[in-house]
Amino acid sequence: MLKEGQIRIPSGCAISGIFSKSGERVCGDKIVRSIAMMHDRSNGLGGGFAGYGIYPEYKDYYALHVFYDSLAAKKKCEKLLEENFDIINLAKIPTKKTPKITGEPLILRYFALPLLVKLSESQLDEKEFVARVMIEANTKLSGAYIFSCGKDMGVFKAVGFPEDVGEFYRLDEYAGYSWTAHGRYPTNTPGWWGGAHPFAMLGFSVVHNGEISSYDANRRAIEMYGYKCTLLTDTEVITYMVDYLNRKIGLTMSEVASVFAAPFWQTIDRMDPRAQAKYEYLRNLFASQLITGPFSILVGFEGGLMALNDRLKLRSMIAAEKDEMVYFASEECAIMAIEPAPDRVWSPKGGEAVIVTLNGSDQAWQ
């Protein structure tokens, strides 16, 4: 099959998110019911979910979710993992056979911590160590793809309609405080398992509806900092830019939003001097991380969720609240399906991030 970069397919997508500010764990079945309402926005070539707080029994370990095309790829990748990690549990991710999902790769899950000797030898902090192993596996080992490597979170994705993907991964057996979902309608690139959303790195995950015009400029910039865009799809680069700006540079999530969807210069001109100084600084320093083109994204992070539209709001996004629950979706019906009587429903403005967290702060990285 031709993959990204080898073929161009000239779309729409659907995204949905649920967040419990109180940390109450919500059954994965709920996010499946939400995204299923927007069935017609996707075409069966990709669906996926990210859940946070889903592995309480292993919450201190990195949960590596890996696709293998072959046993040979598994052998190579496991060698790399064993050299670098203390793996305390490994198993196939439980799936349910359904005629709607076919051609699945081997899908494994490892709960692991970096080997102390390796970690101290590397002189890296723990997260950077894990990120580098992920990048090495995904760039150097053909047929192996680590698509999720955060703590107490995990990505579940496949080729198929999202509601079928949810059934395939038996998401009704998981519960988490935060869930995002994606229904794919690939436009520029073909649908394959690795190319489905969410794209994740460490605790970050991104689902995206849109098409990023600045992809190649963003890619060239982020690859200077050690990231490698292996999938040639725009959402991947957003994930790495969140990781770079938040984890490495230390920007808050709202500052990350101001970099991605920076206000226009003419809007900055009208701000008070303090705000002007801040936005000018961010625009100038992180010009290469500005995202242009239409997008609506949900960015999951440890303890939080951020919703963001491009500054022109060229994609749809609706938000709602009910007590301690917050909902986001491409269409209001996807919220109404799981919360028929919200306290408040609103449309966030273009470029105006909505950030919800467990502790009410804006920081993902502390």
Added chain:
Amino acid sequence: MTIIDAGKMHFRQLNDKIRGMNEDVTICGCMGQRYLGCGLKGKVLTIHGTPGNAMGAYLDGGSIIVHGNAQDAVGDTMNDGAIIIHGNVGDAPGYGMRGGKIYVRGNSGYRTGIHMKQHKDKKPVIIVGGSAGSFLGEYLAGGILIVLGIGVDRDSVGNFCGTGMHGGKILIRNHLELPNLPEQVVKTVATDEEKGEIADYLREYCSIFSQDFESLIKDQYLLLRPDSQNPYKKLYTYY
């Protein structure tokens, strides 16, 4: 009148049912079904719940009444008839609309009335009771857009209002400060005569949504029109 419980019915099936009826139709429990009332005329379609995108596209008469919020692209290219929404409406309502009316009780999203146009007796009208998002009346070529800002304590229109506007009128109640309009748009305070042109529409709006017409028409309205003396020859080339 026929009542249909939409439930999880696919939009195609639901639309076929609506088209098949020779009488007014009420839909209950609507849940995101698209294209409702598309190209419809001569019927009253009442919807309870959340209709999906492109509701009333190409509407050619009759009316659609929504008890709830509507999603994106309501009344796309509609030609005639009325769409009445007792809630909010999403992005781009009245896209390329060329006749008929859209009345919204609450707020409207981005690009309300984008590229609406008029010709002879065809003059589309959109009235938004609350606030409208950015790019209100973008590329407006004809018709009337009215934003009432009822119960809105901050700006009732967003940024970039009237960008690319080259016809039609935008009236904004009680919102006389509107900085940073494009150079091609002129703003004045509407005269009594100019307000007279919207009186019938406003009276109808007020009777539908139980608003006080007399007090609303007395207020000041900012009127935006394209400046025929300053056309678009340099829009994309600043220097």
